[in-house]
Amino acid sequence: xxxxxxxxxRERTFFGEPRGLxxxxxxxxxxxxxxxxxxxxxxxxxxxxxLLPGHVEHIAGFPAFRVTxxxxxxxxxxxxxxxxxxxxxxxxxYFTPVLGGIVADRIIGRRTAVIMGAIMMSAGHLAMAFxxxxxxxxxxxxxxxxxxxxNISTQVGELYDxxxxxxxxxxxxxxxxxxxxxAFVGPLLCGLLAQVYGWHAGFGLAAALMLxxxxxxxxxxxxxxxxxxxxxxxxxxxxxxxxxxxxxxxxGVVAFMTIFQSIGYYQNTNLGLIWINEHxxxxxxxxxxxxxxxxxxxxxxxxxxxxxxxxxxxxxDRRGGEPSDLVKIGIGAxxxxxxxxxxxxxxxxxxxxxxxxxxxxxxxxxxGFLYYWPVLLALVSRTAPAKLKATLxxxxxxxxxxxxxxxxxxxxxxxxxxxxxxWGMEAAISAVGGVLALVLALPLKRALRIK
Numbered sequence: 001x002x003x004x005x006x007x008x009x010r011e012r013t014f015f016g017e018p019r020g021l022x023x024x025x026x027x028x029x030x031x032x033x034x035x036x037x038x039x040x041x042x043x044x045x046x047x048x049x050x051l052l053p054g055h056v057e058h059i060a061g062f063p064a065f066r067v068t069x070x071x072x073x074x075x076x077x078x079x080x081x082x083x084x085x086x087x088x089x090x091x092x093x094y095f096t097p098v099l100g101g102i103v104a105d106r107i108i109g110r111r112t113a114v115i116m117g118a119i120m121m122s123a124g125h126l127a128m129a130f131x132x133x134x135x136x137x138x139x140x141x142x143x144x145x146x147x148x149x150x151n152i153s154t155q156v157g158e159l160y161d162x163x164x165x166x167x168x169x170x171x172x173x174x175x176x177x178x179x180x181x182x183a184f185v186g187p188l189l190c191g192l193l194a195q196v197y198g199w200h201a202g203f204g205l206a207a208a209l210m211l212x213x214x215x216x217x218x219x220x221x222x223x224x225x226x227x228x229x230x231x232x233x234x235x236x237x238x239x240x241x242x243x244x245x246x247x248x249x250x251x252g253v254v255a256f257m258t259i260f261q262s263i264g265y266y267q268n269t270n271l272g273l274i275w276i277n278e279h280x281x282x283x284x285x286x287x288x289x290x291x292x293x294x295x296x297x298x299x300x301x302x303x304x305x306x307x308x309x310x311x312x313x314x315x316x317d318r319r320g321g322e323p324s325d326l327v328k329i330g331i332g333a334x335x336x337x338x339x340x341x342x343x344x345x346x347x348x349x350x351x352x353x354x355x356x357x358x359x360x361x362x363x364x365x366x367x368g369f370l371y372y373w374p375v376l377l378a379l380v381s382r383t384a385p386a387k388l389k390a391t392l393x394x395x396x397x398x399x400x401x402x403x404x405x406x407x408x409x410x411x412x413x414x415x416x417x418x419x420x421x422x423w424g425m426e427a428a429i430s431a432v433g434g435v436l437a438l439v440l441a442l443p444l445k446r447a448l449r450i451k
Contacts, residue, residue, distance in 0.1 A: 017171050018159040023220025024152055025178035030213030031118070031148060032182030034125055034206035037190030038141075039090065039269055040295040045199045046082035047274070050131060058131040065135060073412065079274065080412040086270050087408010089138050094400030096146020101154070101394025103147065110151040111221070117151075118214035120144030125207035129200040150394030152217075155224055157381030157389070169325075169378040170310065176374035177306045180366070183299035191292030244385040250447035251380055251392060254326065255399045257436045258372055261333040262403035263410075264340050264430030265365050269295055270407055271414050271422065272358070275343075279419055280353045294358055301366025309370055325379045326444055330437025332372030336430040339364035344423035383448050 049055055056062060069084060070076060076084060104113040124140030127133040156175050160168045186206070194202030273291055276282070282289045316322035323331065339361045346357040376396060384392040414422060 017167065017174060018223070020159050020220060020223035021156065021171055021174060023216060023223055024156050024159075025175050027114075027118075027213045027217040027220075028152055028175060029178040029182040030209050030216060031121070031152075032179045033186040034121065034182075034210040034213070035093075035141075035145070035186070036183040036295060036299070037186030037209070038125060038128060038203055038206040040187035040191055040273075040292040041194050041199060041202050042089070043082055043086045043270055043273055044277070044291060045194075046085065047079055049199060050134065051078050051082055055131055059134045060132050061135050073409070076412065077415065079415060083270055083274075083411025083414065084408045085138075087404050087406070087411060089142065090266065090269070091401045091404035091408065092142045093145045094149075094397040094404060096142055097150035097394035097397040098146075098391065099394070100146040100148070101150045101391040104151045104154075105388075105391055110155055111224070113147040113151045114155075114217055115214065117144040117146065117148030118210060118217065121148065122207050122210040122214065125203055125210055128203040129207070146394075150397055153377055154381070154389060154393045157378075157393070158224075168382055169375070172374040172378040172381070173306055173310060173370070176370065176377075177303050180299040180302035180369075184296045184303060187292045187295040191290050191295075194292070195290055241385075244388075246447055247383055247385065247449075248388065248392065250444050251384060252395075253440065254329070254379065254444060254448075255376065255396050257333075257433050257440065258329060258376055259399045259403050259406075260433030260436070261336040261368065261372060261430045262400055263406055264333075264336040264426045265298075265369060266400070266404055267340075267407050267410070267426055268298060268362060268365060271411055272361075274414065275419055275422070276358050279347070279351070280355055280358055282355055284355050289355060294362055297359055297362035298366035298369065301363040302369050305367050305370050309367075324441065324445060325375050325450065326437060326441040328375045329372045330434050330441065332368045332370070332375075333430055333434035333437060335364055335368035335371060337427050337434060339368065340423050340427035340430060344420050344427060347419035347423060379448070379450075383450065 050059070066081065069081070073084060100113055100117065104110045108116075120140050121144035124137045124144060127137035127140060153175070156171055157168060160171060186209075190202035190205050193205055273294065276294055277291045282291070313322050342364065343353075343357060343361050346353045377393070380392055380396055381389070410425075417425070
């Protein structure tokens with residue numbers, strides 16, 4: 001980062017952090033608002049309207065698309081098809097950031113990548129408002145997120161000196177709070193619009209808010225560093241040292257561990273909504289809770305939880321007992337196990353589950369998220385070789401690609417399993433990540449040279 005950017009970022013602060021963090025956080029908040037607002041509607045929209053007769057025939061290119069899917073996964077019911085599309089969409093949203101990181105590192109720089117990504121995502125949300133352009137909408141959203149997601153996260157890390165590990169972790173915690181603000185408000189407003197005015201009104205709001213995110217990002221240019229194109233083009237020529245490849249390998253193992261709890265976490269946007277719609281008594285004090293609103297609860301829990309967790313970690317640090325990043329990731333896995341186990345118990349006890357159980361489930365997921373995802377991003381930002389930082393930050397999102405691909409596949413079994421067995425399976429999968437964190441924490445700490 002240049003001295004000018006450093007001075008500009010430090011003249012005024014955002015909760016004690018560089019001012020550029022405010023622009024990146026609000027940009028991400030609007031982007032996540034649009035993404036989670038649309039995602040909260042998608043599986044319900046597909047199962048209740050789009051994939052039913054009278055609508056599915058209007059989707060351009062859909063017959064060939066379905067034949068391709070069924071040639072790989074076998075014949076699918078409407079619910080299984082919706083789950084598979086949801087899994088592939090959310091999976092590829094997290095696959096393309098690694099390509100976006102390579103493009104930014106080697107060709108166009110991060111700023112241009114983020115701007116192009118925001119424009120494509122706005123167009124994708126708008127295209128979602130029409131049956132005919134459904135597949136085009138998914139393609140635009142996947143491609144746009146690939147350019148935006150990893151590169152904006154990398155810019156958060158660039159606001160801090162390499163030696164400021166604690167500041168970087170605080171910065172990513174605040175950044176994650178912005179993510180969760182968008183994830184909290186998006187399903188509420190888009191879900192409400194969809195319920196009152198129809199599905200396409202909700203998708204249209206997502207498009208408008210993505211454009212606000214783009215304007216927010218552009219307005220903060222002077223506080224943000226960017227790698228010039230000449231440097232980006234020179235990056236592939238720089239050699240990565242042998243010890244740096246060991247760090248890359250260790251980060252790959254850490255990222256792999258998180259796949260299991262991500263499966264347990266992100267099922268709340270897929271089968272979680274379908275199960276709630278079918279098996280939960282949605283009346284709360286005389287008010288029927290819209291199903292899409294449940295996608296806001298985990299985000300709210302993450303927002304509220306940030307100051308408490310930061311205070312807890314600070315208190316633990318003063319007493320020499322703050323968990324390492326790897327232990328925190330493991331704790332996140334076990335909290336995810338508890339969340340899914342709670343639904344398994346609820347499904348066993350009654351055929352019509354109280355609305356309190358999915359609320360508690362999402363609260364636990366929100367807390368578990370704070371223990372693993374921002375910690376993982378901060379760890380990659382702090383320890384990754386400088387020459388590969390944006391590429392590796394994008395590569396982290398490959399874990400979510402794998403997780404969501406598996407989530408979509410698991411969705412095909414939902415109609416053949418009892419709800420209790422389904423949520424018990426999710427708890428067991430999440431537990432694998434917790435066990436790996438316990439077993440591998442010490443050797444990974446040595447490889448990454450962290451405390």
